[in-house]
Amino acid sequence: MKQFIQDLSEKNHHQATRLLQILRAIQSRYHYVPADAIEQLAGLLNKPRTQIISVVEFYSFFHLQPKGQFEILISDSITDHMLGKINLTSYLARQLKVAVGEVREDGIVSLDNTSCTGMCDQGPAGLVNGYALTRLDRARIDVITDLINQQKPLAAWPVELFHIEDNIHKPGLLLKQQINQGAALNVAFKRGLKETLAEIDKSGLRGRGGAGFKTAMKWQFCSEEAQSERYVVCNADEGEPGTFKDRVLLNSFAHQVFEGMTLCAAIIGAQKGFLYLRGEYLYLYDQLQCILDERRKAGLLGIDILGQGLNFDIEICMGAGAYICGEESALIESLEGKPGIPRNRPPYPVTQGYLGKPTVVNNVETFLAAAAIAVNGGDWFASVGTAKSKGTKILSISGDCARPGIYEYPFGTTIETVLMDCGAANVMGVQVGGPSGTFISNQEFDRKLAFEDLATGGSFIIFDESRNILDMVNNFTHFFAHESCGFCTPCRVGTSLLKKQFDKIVEGHGSAGDVAALEELCQVIKGYSHCGLGQTAANPVLTTLERYPELYQDKLKKISYEPGFDLDGALEIARRMANRTDAGAHLTQVGEDHE
Amino acid sequence: MANKTRVATVSLAGCFGCHMSLLDIDERMLQLAELIEFDRSPLTDIEHCTNCDIGLIEGGVCNSENVHVLREFRKNCKILVAVGACAINGGLPSLRNFIPLEECLAEAYLDGIGVENPQIPSDPELPLLLNKVYPIHEVVKIDYFLPGCPPSADVFWKFLTDLLDGREPSLPYELVHYD
Ligand SMILES: Cc1cc2nc3c(=O)[nH]c(=O)nc-3n(C[C@H](O)[C@H](O)[C@H](O)COP(=O)(O)O)c2cc1C
Ligand code: SF4
Ligand code: SF4
Numbered sequence: 001m002k003q004f005i006q007d008l009s010e011k012n013h014h015q016a017t018r019l020l021q022i023l024r025a026i027q028s029r030y031h032y033v034p035a036d037a038i039e040q041l042a043g044l045l046n047k048p049r050t051q052i053i054s055v056v057e058f059y060s061f062f063h064l065q066p067k068g069q070f071e072i073l074i075s076d077s078i079t080d081h082m083l084g085k086i087n088l089t090s091y092l093a094r095q096l097k098v099a100v101g102e103v104r105e106d107g108i109v110s111l112d113n114t115s116c117t118g119m120c121d122q123g124p125a126g127l128v129n130g131y132a133l134t135r136l137d138r139a140r141i142d143v144i145t146d147l148i149n150q151q152k153p154l155a156a157w158p159v160e161l162f163h164i165e166d167n168i169h170k171p172g173l174l175l176k177q178q179i180n181q182g183a184a185l186n187v188a189f190k191r192g193l194k195e196t197l198a199e200i201d202k203s204g205l206r207g208r209g210g211a212g213f214k215t216a217m218k219w220q221f222c223s224e225e226a227q228s229e230r231y232v233v234c235n236a237d238e239g240e241p242g243t244f245k246d247r248v249l250l251n252s253f254a255h256q257v258f259e260g261m262t263l264c265a266a267i268i269g270a271q272k273g274f275l276y277l278r279g280e281y282l283y284l285y286d287q288l289q290c291i292l293d294e295r296r297k298a299g300l301l302g303i304d305i306l307g308q309g310l311n312f313d314i315e316i317c318m319g320a321g322a323y324i325c326g327e328e329s330a331l332i333e334s335l336e337g338k339p340g341i342p343r344n345r346p347p348y349p350v351t352q353g354y355l356g357k358p359t360v361v362n363n364v365e366t367f368l369a370a371a372a373i374a375v376n377g378g379d380w381f382a383s384v385g386t387a388k389s390k391g392t393k394i395l396s397i398s399g400d401c402a403r404p405g406i407y408e409y410p411f412g413t414t415i416e417t418v419l420m421d422c423g424a425a426n427v428m429g430v431q432v433g434g435p436s437g438t439f440i441s442n443q444e445f446d447r448k449l450a451f452e453d454l455a456t457g458g459s460f461i462i463f464d465e466s467r468n469i470l471d472m473v474n475n476f477t478h479f480f481a482h483e484s485c486g487f488c489t490p491c492r493v494g495t496s497l498l499k500k501q502f503d504k505i506v507e508g509h510g511s512a513g514d515v516a517a518l519e520e521l522c523q524v525i526k527g528y529s530h531c532g533l534g535q536t537a538a539n540p541v542l543t544t545l546e547r548y549p550e551l552y553q554d555k556l557k558k559i560s561y562e563p564g565f566d567l568d569g570a571l572e573i574a575r576r577m578a579n580r581t582d583a584g585a586h587l588t589q590v591g592e593d594h595e
Numbered sequence: 596m597a598n599k600t601r602v603a604t605v606s607l608a609g610c611f612g613c614h615m616s617l618l619d620i621d622e623r624m625l626q627l628a629e630l631i632e633f634d635r636s637p638l639t640d641i642e643h644c645t646n647c648d649i650g651l652i653e654g655g656v657c658n659s660e661n662v663h664v665l666r667e668f669r670k671n672c673k674i675l676v677a678v679g680a681c682a683i684n685g686g687l688p689s690l691r692n693f694i695p696l697e698e699c700l701a702e703a704y705l706d707g708i709g710v711e712n713p714q715i716p717s718d719p720e721l722p723l724l725l726n727k728v729y730p731i732h733e734v735v736k737i738d739y740f741l742p743g744c745p746p747s748a749d750v751f752w753k754f755l756t757d758l759l760d761g762r763e764p765s766l767p768y769e770l771v772h773y774d
Contacts, residue, residue, distance in 0.1 A: 513736060561669075561736035565729075571659060573696045574723040582719045587659055591666035591735070 004029065005037050009044040016045045017355075019055055019337030020320055023062050024279070027320075028129065031110075032066040051338075058339035058485075060114065060321030061130070061279050068103050068110030070148045072096075074136075075125040077116030077241045078431075078475040079398045079461060085124045088136055089113075095145040109148050115323055115479060116241035117280045120398035120461070121167050121405045129154060130282040134164055162283065166248045167405025170421060172392045173384060174365075174372055175253075175408050182300050184259045184374035185266065189308050193267050197223075200370055202378030204390030209235055209326075209363030210433070210457040210532075212389075215370060218360055222350040223268040225358035232264045232273035232312075233335070233354065233361045237319055237326035239278060240434035241479060242459030244396040246364040248406050250277070250284050253368055254291045258314060260367025262300065263374055264360055265312040273314040274354070276331050279321050288316055323483040327531055328361040330485065341487045342531035365394055365458070385411035389450040397422050399431075399462035409449060416445040418460065426465045429547075434459035435476035436536035439469070439543040469548060470506050473540045477502050480537035491534030494525035502541060504564035510556045518552070519545060562590050600759060602651065603644040603672060604636040607661040608688040608728055609654025611637070612745045613679040617651075619748035630759050647672045649758065652737075653745075655685040656729045660722035669735040674758070677737045680744040682730065687744075689728040696726050739764060742771055 008025055012018035022041065026033050033056050042049040056062040074080070074089050089100060089111075098104040098111050119125035122134040128144070131154060140161065147157055168175060188196040201216035222230060234257065238246040249257060261273045277284065292314055295301040303311050322340050324330045330340035332354050353359020362370075369391060373381050381391045389411035395418065398404045402423025409418065419427055429441045432449075433456035440447060440454070447453050463472065481495040501518050504510055522538035522545075529535050545552055567587045575585045606614060614637060620627065635644035644650070650672030656662060669675055680686040691699055705713045731737060741750055750770050757764035 511736075563734050565733065567662065567725075567734070570725040570727065570729075571723045573726050574700070577697065577700050577715045578717040578721075578723060579715075580717055580719070580723065584659070584719050585723055587662055591670065 001030070001034065001037065002040065005040045006044070009041065014044050014046075016047045017335070017337045019045065019047070019052065020059070020334060021317060023056060024318055024320060027062050030066070031069060031071060032063045035064075055337070055339055058322065062320055066103065066107065068108055069151070070109045071129050072109060072111045073114035073127040074111070075117040075119065075123060076113040076475070076479070077120055077123070078472050079120035079242060080123040080125060081471070081475060082399060082467070083124045088124050088138070088141065091138060092141050095141055096148065108151065114321065115239065115483060118238055118244040118247050118278070119164070120242050120244055120396065122165055127280060130279060131162055132164060132280065132283050133161055164251070164283070166252055168248065169403050169405045170407040170409070172408030172410065173381065174369060174392060175394065175406070178253060179256055179259065179372055179375045181255050181295070181298060182259070182306065184263050184371040185300065185306055188263055188266060188374050189306060196263070196374050197267050199378040200373050203373045203381035204385070205366065205369055205373060205381065206389065206451060207363055208365035208369070208393070208457065210455070212451045212455060215362065215366055218350055218362070219264060219267050222358045222360045225351055227357055228269065229357045230268055230270040231354040231357060231359040232261050232268070232270045233331065233359055234261050234273065234275045234364055234367055235326060235328065235331060235361055236275055236277045236281070236364050237331060238364075239323035239326045240436065240457055240459050241476075242396060242398055242431065242434045242461045243457055245394045245406055245458045247281055247284070249364050249368055249394070250281070250288065254288055255295070256371045257364055257367050258291065258295060259300070260369070260371035261314060262305065262312055263371055264362070264367065266308075266310050268358070268360055270360075271311050273312065274335055275314060275316045276325070276335060277316055277318050279319045282318065285316060285318065292316070322485070324485040324533055327533065330531070331361065332359065339485070341485050363457070386448070386450050386452070388452045393449055393456070394458055395456070395460045396458045397460045397462070400424060400427070400464035400467070401462050411448075411450045413449050414446055415440065415449070415454070418449070419445065419462065422462070424462045424464070428463050428465045428467060429469070430463070431459070431461040431472065432456050435479055435540055436532070437539065439540065439547065441547045469544055470551060473544050474502065474506060476540035480533065484533065484537070488530035488534065490525050490528035491530065491537060494521065494529070494534065495537050497521055498525060498538060498541065500564065505552060505555050508555060508557070509562050509564050511559050511561045512556065513561070514556060515545070515552045559590060599632045600630060600649065601634050601647040602631045602636070602649045603634040603647045603668060604638070604651040605653065605664055605668065606637065607652060607654035607664065607682070607731070608657035609679065609681045610687070611653070613653035616745035616748055617751045620752050621748070623752055627755065631755075644668060644671045648674065650675045651678050652676065652682050652731055653678045654681045655688055656725065656731055656734050657688055658722040658724050662734060665731055665735050674738045675735065676739045676741060676754075677731050678741045679746055680742070683732075683740050683742060685728045685730050692727045696724060700724070743773075
């Protein structure tokens, strides 16, 4: 191991910023990060041991205790649940003879849950040693069980298991036509970089990652910064459950995304770019590296790009299972090899980003659109959409519909239209924008996709009338409690309390004041959290409480109060140890005044 | 005086520090005594409370007896108040929540240093320990919370005088600012 770590560190030039990539390699080889490795890295990277441990502990895909040689994770997105994930996971556990959350005694296999893996249109999904598995069913599980028991290396597994579909059902302005390699850069250099930025401005393009900040303005601000060392970052963390369009863009439109990044570099004067790719998309890594190589060979990356004196290259950095790393400042921390804890903003990344230098962070789709706009002009893009939301939006549609997958629509399209196109029937409601977005009921399908009405980073999950809304809220609320980075109290403690309070009501222990208490808690989390995760973590409860108050109220008992835990059960250990059976050794769940 | 406000107090899994802090209102106690009378409280030795206006609870819930006492207070007090960190969060006693109860009992009664005649006490007279120490609001409904370990005498004073004067109690920032 000593030699392995030594070589690994050397390959990464002993740079502490590369810590995540180094730990990924160690986890992948040993299936955990051994204490000795941490000790050795501390010396090689000149970083305190405790800081390395804090990084290992922060990311879900790193472990201080050994996992199985085959690490299986099952996606816990609500869409996986809708596709029968629970039964399937128990079947898998039985076949493999390992409990969820455990390592099998022989150390060959471990099984656990993980947050949405971005395969919502082809679930139930999972990961084996980081590689995506799709369309899991009993037949596939039997095959997988055999492969694992025979200890077949992943390379020898049948490729169908890893086959991933694009499922592009409705291409629009952007997806209908890819630009030719180098086209955006050629046009931009010919037209002039200032003029090209003006075209992007004219297009009205706003960020596609969720917040919707004007892209041209972000690039402009960054280019005006005094410091000349600048960075371009493409946010491919795509952690919002129900979102998978960036995966498809990187699978089939990567050239254009990289071209958008290079265009940005030319305009803001950056020499280095990063693609921050979520760990769940490991399977894309090699093919993306090949595309970067192709672009280097074609003179579209590297030194003196297209003979215009632009020096710029792109590095791919992988995440390690943390939704919060999609937040741009947390992402930058992660790129620097640290736990993904959001920074104070301001200063925004455009003034102090990666290594404190001016940095543009944009979503995958934003770069894709910017490249197309450079070629086709601002008017081309602005010709569709609404006054405040120009152009198109690429949606990831999943849940109860005949054709889940990728759909591109002009902004201003109604929900009704979307539902018709994807073949959704008897719809009860739609979660627009993922757990952090909004739930809309079937009374609101005339609403529109637009920043000024229903904003979405692309997640669009459909629920038909057979579904229980509270199951969805339960899944989302647990998701946030799990993904809270723990930095600030309102979110760290609040999301856990919210989960408990919600469970208390849904499990039927709620009484008179409990829904009011739930709502009050939501407001505290929303109003006092440090970053967007906490500020939106209560949305699933708030948006459904607003629409279906009776669903919550009906769960309440007609008594003034009931404990949220099993009181008599809490005496069980002491009762057993003291050998007590008398009446005094028991408690009723509610006091006598209630009876 | 029949129309004095009736106040009951109790210490569950607490250290009596909160009660001591209440006494720290010093000479203002005389003023208070004009307006209130104590029902069940360590200050009176009355064993059970009856029809009170305000119940002050110090400490969390660690055993079955705490549950019964807390329910008695809830039943008899119009306003029930969680006083201090232990009542609100479990506080110091809840440090045991990180250790399985089996281990706690074994350490205390079976294999701890100096234990003679090792056995787990088993007597119907003795309350059984709960698996964890719980904040009181997880067992009954609580109307107000007074933070602090203990809440300062001024917190008690402000809170009680607000209530007695018929105001909605509120604690200014200075009283709940600890660093
Ligand atoms: C908790 C959280 C998660 C986020 N996840 C993503 C993400 O996965 N992808 C993304 O592009 N933006 C994400 N964002 C938004 C980014 O912070 C940032 O606004 C965006 O990357 C900027 O790019 P844009 O202007 O092109 O949208 C997230 C924000 C928060 C608060
Ligand atoms: S709001 Fe949540 S995710 Fe954001 S900084 Fe606070 S604890 Fe971390
Ligand atoms: S809050 Fe502090 S003073 Fe009050 S009972 Fe608990 S430990 Fe004692």
